[in-house]
Amino acid sequence: MPEPLLHVENLRTYFYTPSGVARSVDGVSFDIGAGETVGVVGESGCGKSVTALSILRLIRPPGRVEPGSQILFRGRDLATLSEKEMRDVRGAQIAMVFQEPMSALNPVFTVGDQVAEVVRIHGSGSRKDAWNRAVEMLETVGIPAAGERAHEYPHQLSGGMRQRIVIAMALVMNPALVVADEPTTALDVTIQAQILELLGGLQKKFGTSILMITHDLGVVAESVSRVIVMYGGEVVEQADVRDLFAHAHHPYTEGLLRAMPHMGQQRERLATIPGTVPPATSWPEGCRFHDRCPYAWERCVREHPPLYQIGVNHVSRCHLAEEPERRVPHEIAAAAGAPV
């Protein structure tokens, strides 16, 4: 098996807050291959965005990537690089696309300048070359009349156009990996379709790997090949996308898939996951999902589950892997009334 482009091993990112240590990312490991699109899903507070920021070393105090965490990119451990060395990686080899394009762009510079700046920081050549490269990239991401629009400021553009600019900035140095944190969440659905189509097309064209962070399972189903499900700062399930949607193993994944309203289902009652994600300062003992799980039994309260291999490329952090007969919801097991 070839060496993956990115190999994350036991990534732990903790925030030292007045109310305790928030273990936002707590022992996360995964790989991304060259040209692969991997999705990370989960709800707010599960650690997916902190994982993305950690890879780019964008964690600021009171947070830090804990010693022992490994972020091997092309065999080099990003976790141990100096800030100066990291600056050469960021933007050139690994780029990031944020959720809110307006806050990712500088309002006082033209969009052409902002894309050209990336080229000037990482490349050689004249200002004019950088500008030309920027305009070319704006054309690639589908900005009409790119030569003229390059002279405009972010506020003169629509949300969809701004996200195209941010994508142009991310891709202009042809990075090997793009980390996209909710890249379409702030956009309308017709614009989201345009942006996803654009990202998919650019990935084919340039062979870029994408780490796509999203809460939208529809976006995941349509745009990624492998899915990592996070809960409580941990990876709780990982599988190829078709396998995950057809054979979700972890009760959290199962709950997410059921709770989502699907097109074509009218006014049926939605399945819910009771409760909410606990704060990162106090993950429950044992399995971190046990207090919201419909199947949990005493072992789950006591024993923290490892990632069990349950199929080809399919792992799940749930004791049901060893005791599948326990997959009976409490209310059915109790045979009378729903508990809690």
Added chain:
Amino acid sequence: MTTPAETAQGRPLVEARDLSKHFPIKRGLLGKSHGAVKAVSGVSFDVFPAETLGLVGESGCGKSTTGRLLLRLIEPTGGSVRFDGQDVLSLSSGDMRRMRRNMQIIFQDPFSSLNPRMTVGAIVREGLTIHGLAEGSAADARVRSLLDEVGLRADVASRFPHEFSGGQRQRIGIARALAVEPKFIVCDEPVSALDVSVQAQVINLMQDLQRDRGLAYLFIAHDLSVVEHIAHRVAVMYLGKIVELANAEDLYREPIMPYTQALLSAVPVADPTHHRSRVVLTGDVPSPANPPSGCVFHPRCQHPAKDAACTQIVPPLELKAANHWAACIKQPPTGVDWAHQQAAGGTKPPERIIPAATPIS
């Protein structure tokens, strides 16, 4: 001519007719008016008792403004609103305050819509006091039962909003709205800010409350799968106008207006085995300060019969199938006959185009 509203059965609770809101564009020191943003232009619909009317569309289409116009949180530029037969727009401010007991609103952002200095109990209780519905221990008991009804423990009454998660805050917002026993609630993106598991809890709660109390909802949202789930009928807005209005099932199965077709096809389907042809709209929504002539959707429309007539003729919202209204002169049947279209430069006769139905996942 019948309007979309008149074909549904029973007596409507809320009747909006030809509702408009134009925001003037002011420039310069003297604030001289230079044209207007037509946020809502000529919108008509009814909401029936115990019904959920979904109102969907993309940002800037006027759906939130429409919800606020009904409650007179924004004064309409034109048109009328009737609640239970009573003309809402002619009410004095005192009468309007009393009327608001019947019509409440739940906002999108549960973080900014609750006063951070008031306890949850005081927030829920405020409406009871203002409308003189309960006092003293009776009010306390009422607050406890409301909190219980929305799934919160009674002891939360003494706590402050910042102590709660988004989903719990939305429950507090719902309890506050319910306190005055309204018949109608405008729900402005009530679950958009919530995570999917919590969103499902709040949607189920809203459906239970509707069933138990016979509430009518105007459910404003951009998430089409959520609306399909909760709405009985759905209205689609584009650039300040309703472009399609039908029973939810019909609208999702057989969207007629090309905009609705594109909108529905853009929704990502949570099924990786499913591949479908997507109508990808090019370009952005035009500015409502300067909407396109004729059909406001024509610059982005992909209907094969689109022609010069679409740039000239404003399409009426007309009956295309049973209880199914849409605004498109190229989707027959249409009252804008072919001769009329040709006179306006039309070269392609109307032709019914219905894309493959949204697959059931």
